[in-house]
Amino acid sequence: xxxxxxxxxxxxxxxxxxxxxxxxxxxxxxxxxxxxxxxxxxxxxxxxxxxxxxxxxxxxxxxxxxxxxxxxxxxxxxxxxxxxxxxxxxxxxxxxxxxxxxxxxxxxxxxxxxxxxxxxxxxxxxxxxxxxxxxxxxxxxxxxxxxxxxxxxxxxxxxxxxxxxxxxxxxxxxxxxxxxxxxxxxxxxxxxxxxx
Numbered sequence: 001x002x003x004x005x006x007x008x009x010x011x012x013x014x015x016x017x018x019x020x021x022x023x024x025x026x027x028x029x030x031x032x033x034x035x036x037x038x039x040x041x042x043x044x045x046x047x048x049x050x051x052x053x054x055x056x057x058x059x060x061x062x063x064x065x066x067x068x069x070x071x072x073x074x075x076x077x078x079x080x081x082x083x084x085x086x087x088x089x090x091x092x093x094x095x096x097x098x099x100x101x102x103x104x105x106x107x108x109x110x111x112x113x114x115x116x117x118x119x120x121x122x123x124x125x126x127x128x129x130x131x132x133x134x135x136x137x138x139x140x141x142x143x144x145x146x147x148x149x150x151x152x153x154x155x156x157x158x159x160x161x162x163x164x165x166x167x168x169x170x171x172x173x174x175x176x177x178x179x180x181x182x183x184x185x186x187x188x189x190x191x192x193x194x195x196x
Contacts (some may be wrong), residue, residue, distance in 0.1 A: 089135075093132050
């Protein structure tokens, strides 16, 4: 089960922490939002919050291991003969089901599909609609941690809440970071702009 999320406002110097990075915040502990010794992550963006008041979310459990295993497993099925950049993704739906997806490249490069969008497409074919995606896991193996690309951020924004967790793992150095759409895609374009 995913952890319960507790939203607070956390005073952290903007030049001391990267949005989306794990940090230790004594204020959050003192306010009772997270217990001592539990990591938590900065959300939001400089466009929405003053640098000294970045939104912080505390978690009792930092990682969805089952979801990450699914993303890691499906990564082996990725079709990436041109870039050799293999990506696995997995969605956890509100009913607990997991939907995997892998990137699929094409010799006509623009027709390639990212793992995250592959998973969303599979989920939609199963009847999933906006709001049904509870969390996402993305697994790569690269010189540095690779968060979802801009196009995938936009697509994920359509189907999950702004503060839903996006778990990212780099197999090369085992670095783990949890992001949210509100952090990765501030001021996102969405259905509300179309009157939906």
